[in-house]
Amino acid sequence: MLTELELHYSYIFEKELLEEISRVGTIKEVPAGTTIMNIGQYIKSMPLLIDGAIKILREDDDGDELLLYFLEKGDTCAMTMSCCTGNKKSEIKAVAELDTKLVMIPIDKMDEWIGTYKSWRNFVLDSYHNRLMELLETVDNIAFKKMDERLLKYLKDKVAVTGTKLIKSTHQEIAYELHTSRVVISRLLKKLETNKVLVLNRNSLELL
DNA sequence: TCATTAACACGGG
């Protein structure tokens, strides 16, 4: 496990911390599409992403979803950090976007390390900052941008996260994540296709 | 003006 950790975290953490993580952490592998965390669940350990990607969603009372942001390798979940210290329930839903590999760290350790490792403390603070920035960006998108821009950003993010220009989603799935209707997505996608931005297929589409 | 909802036709698997 140590070598996998070093691959993505050696620039951030000192050797002793990496070794300690590999001692107390456990590897968890989840296939794409798995719901890792649901709203209302209690959080018992903190994930560090080794490989893959996770999407973070907010859900309303009716079960309607809204994509907040993606987590990639080297990231961690800021919501977990704010929740687990107080043994609170999760406010968000996390779904594996790709096949994902995580290191799970017991929550009492993450508290302890804030005192003992400066690099850990910085990592935690940086993570908070990064998540907050991403959240602000999505708020901007929702508040100020039109659906066509939101859709384009969504597609570009998806391409960046998955590392392939082929997006395997139906119009309905995209509509759910952007919290709109399929009619709108179909229409906007069609417009993007005529503008030569992408190519439409059944069950998938490809950015150009 | 633009999103939503419902409804319908088309076509591929």
Place this chain on the structure above:
DNA sequence: CCCGTGTTAATGA
């Protein structure tokens, strides 16, 4: 047939 897709008409914000 079922599902994803494209399109339209009605309604509302």
